[in-house]
Amino acid sequence: MIYTTIINEFNTLKNPPNKIYYKGNLELLKMPKISIVGSRKMSVYTKNLTFKLAQKLSQIGICVVSGGAIGVDIESAKASLPYHIGIFANGLNKIYPKSNEYIIKQIYENALALSENEPNHIPLKHDFLARNRLVVALGDILIITQADLKSGSLNSAKHALEYGKDIYVLAQRIGESDGTNELIANYKAKIIYDIDVFIAQMQEYFSVQKCYTQNYDEFLEFCKNGANLDEALERYGELVYDYELDGKIIIDGVLVRSV
Template sequence: MGDPVLDHLRLIRTPGVGPVTYRQLIARFADPAAALAALPMLARRGGGQAPRIPDPAVVAQEIATVDRLGARHLFLGDPDYPPLLAELDSAPPVLIVRGDIALARRACVAIVGARNASAAACRFARGLAHDLAAEGVTIVSGLARGIDTAAHAGAMPHTIGVIASGIDIAFPPENAALQESVAERSLLIAEQPPGAQPLARHFPSRNRIIAALAIGTVVVEAAPRSGSLITARLANEAGREVMAVPGSPLDPRAQGCNLLIREGATLIQTAADVLEQIRPIDPRSVRAPALPFEAPPPADASDRERARVTALLGPVPVPVDELIRQSDLAPAVVQTILLELELAGRLERHAGGRVSG
């Protein structure tokens, strides 16, 4: 009999197995070892090569490295897994955490903003984080320069840092001391395995974790095209509060916040404004375990049905619900076909339950 932890991690680290596919595989096969054994067959049905499943020794080395770093793996479904994050259909199947995981079970607010933030904005973010932490709120941010750094510093030790690299990689390098302080005194979270560099594609994934951990997200300063606005959009898609601090129309760094307010985000000037937005929410929502994700019952698909779904896919992301409607197939059949295509490397999943081929 295999090691369930090892098998779960091998499944998660297999190319083509994203968060949604992982949940569907576990729902279908229950046992991760059975899911691993089925991957070659599923990929062939999707028209691709069998994915390269990591060697057990490689995954065992990752487990040993995480332990040596004073961190641990936290799997989706574990009692300590952050409940609000678990509500996402794209919730990470595994997190690597260092520090006090209880911070993620308190009421959390994300504070994000520009890396090249003004001195006034940094001072505001630091003060806002400090005042919210004094009221028992955990502050979540991304350990980047500027607003993130100010928010962590103001909230310490009531803060969570979510990084786009491995738990052992500090980015930016000048925040290495701050990252270590967050890990020792607060909570540090990484989705990537140890040694992973902070590649550009990892940051949107990091941002979805920041948005999903929190009841609401406050944007302090942001350009119209920035990662902070991506975090705000992801928070909105997750049904969380989006708040923004207004700024001068003459400052390009304030344009993103002013745009958010124009589009309906709550205008924030004090910690009391933030508390007013989050406190009407039932506190049990941050303490009670989230309802488990329920994948549709597994259903095999015919070649004709695969061809019908594949023909509807293109380079432009489309909602899965739209594929179900246009294909006129059962949701379980469509989900099975999408799973096969993803394992075959012929499908890409996007935020908001959209896919492209």
């Protein structure tokens, strides 16, 4: 479907999209929004904090925006559904990357997916950089949880600075996220030292008070009464181990069950 009225946040871009294709819930556009981006090869530390951050933002009524890529993008999507907007470089009739298919389908069905490209478009390298400007433009604030030097996430930071948007980064060890550490060193980003303190700041900033509940989770329902591990892996793949790491399920021998 085509969203023919260009979203206001995109009108100020030097190269705004001519049209936006969408699948899902357009009501999410009315919520306060924060964009979360970062490395495709994130550390376990970054993965855990990205999940916690996105989940807590969604629970206070802030919609998380990402680019649907592997790594930080998809972790923020898993944590924030159904209050999530994914902006894709591919056309929405295509699922890309395939490794994220389960979560991307949930975005299509329960959240909101946007793309400026025709429905069957197969993305090229420049499409991902073009997508970055939309991810940044749609969020009121940009969070980069991990980034290398000369990465797509630093391209997103460049857009944020151009648009006058605040940038936040996670506190990281030297050598593990040189891109975000460089942003800090050059006074271009603020540091999130404590997620709960940051959430309280965002709650005040956006004047949001309501605590939202998450939507039905098919995988957790599947595991509720105990399920065979091999069957769970066949149906849901790496999501099984992601949920175990996040403390949502327990793997006990050949069985997996919801916590």
